[in-house]
Amino acid sequence: MKTLLEGQGQLFSNPDPDDARAYFRTKSRRLENKEMDLSAAIEKHLHDGDYLGIGGFGANRSPLAACHEIVRQRRQNLGLAGHTATHDMQILSVGEVYDRVDVAYIVGLEARGLSKCSRKYIESGKVKLTEWTNQLLATRFQAAALNVPFMPARGMMGTDTFRYSAAKIVECPYTGKKTLLVPALYPDVSIIHVHEADIYGNCRFTGITVADLELAAASKRVIITTEKLISNSEIRSNPHLTRIPYFLVDAVCHVPFGGYPGTMPGEYFSDEEHLKEWLTAENNPDTFKDFVNKNIYECKTHQDYINRNGGIEKMKHLRKQELMLHREVTP
């Protein structure tokens, strides 16, 4: 297969399928109790220098409590899959916990605007970047999940996104057509927020899956944060509802409202007021220092953070919004 063009970006992870298999061979297949505190899970499974993947879609079913905890534990030099990274990255940027990023979507919060804090850190030159696209990062997780060294795809060709990626363009051995290849991506750790999990790590969630099934399968270690713990018999009575099987999972952390201030489908809507306050606070370094002290560093738990921002009354309000109960008022 002839290589025609190569992106000049750096590859931050090892795509070798046999190295990955050798690791997965060592992972426990036993049904073991993996329930632990979020702080203990981050302490045990996420180390300085690790490559991290984050589930959900930025501020939708994303493990935001875990992002706070990573900053509180002052992790450093992490690699980051910047896949649909919005508020999750905005939190991690506070602690400057990462120093290399595979970029698909970073810095922004969709229509809400750009994060000054993320921008400033990225623009500082302290972070190495390699460009990709949302789907091609998902494809890289899929390649890892299938234990193939790369996957062919048909986008990105002809652009600077390709030029600054670590993809290659080859001549397809079957059709002779120019074809893009993207390498498998095995994160050291991924963190995924779900609706329900048992203590062994069997997970259920509703709504879109984004790229979480591929991410969970690709990752060497998986930390689950869950809104609710459920029994193993509940899992076994409806096995078709299990989306992530237990043997992929290393830690299960019961964190109610663990996706706050983002959206959790069917449970609570995003706290747009708080997200706006966060974006505004970033405009002034002194204000922002106080803001992150109050909302991250001084908080012992996620519960503490929520209590500082309206507590259970706020969550009741966000539930009404998520369920669009205003539409049920009789005209």
Next chain:
Amino acid sequence: MNKYNSMELMIAVASRELEDGASVAVGTGAPCAAAMLAQKLHAPSLLILFEAGGIDPNLPEMPISVGDSRSFYQASMAGSMNDIMSACARGFVDYTFLGGAQIDMYGNLNSTIIGDNYSTPKVRLPGSGGANDFGSLCWRMMVMTNQDVRRFVQKVDFITTPGWLEGGDSRKNSGLPLDTGPYKIVTDMGVLDFEPDSKRMRVISVNPGLSFTDIQNNCGFELLCAKNIGETKPPTDRELEILRNEVDPYRYVIGRN
């Protein structure tokens, strides 16, 4: 006082491009409003897709995020990003709407950096997100944007998402799926398409009260002018009524005046 504002005009014009039975991949904001308007007027069976996994939602209101619960409300399927993008790759998706900080005469889009140097940009922007995927794989890419010399530039600082690349056959030769590419650009001053051979941007209609020169004066590169340049049809009363009352009652996108 005008009966409508330029955002309402752009949304109405864009919605008319979406025919019944077609499929469209959209983001939040104006493109989503255009798709919703089309669905409520002339294209009830328009298939709407969101990049995070929402397939054929019954949109109750406009989503804030392309991955929030509205994007798969009463949908045919709450799927994955792979479900959406692989459908685009297989040729199931007819239209997409994209945007960017810069666009050039071939419809190449930049949403990655502002500045001359990739490693020391003046401004770092989000990057591709799903834009490069949609722009590479959907049949027809459209853009809704304000006409402005800082946005319509001779050379984009970074080609995030492919348009017609360097024009002519360059996109065809790049390896991207055949027959895909930029289709129409809807601005607050007119509608533009791409001349079939050179693939250069061309004005095909001007909005009421404006001329080709007005558009050229708000564009950083030389525009072509179609032979029979028309006047953009303003939004009808029906379009405005549905847009204001049903699509965007809180006027998030269309604004107050």
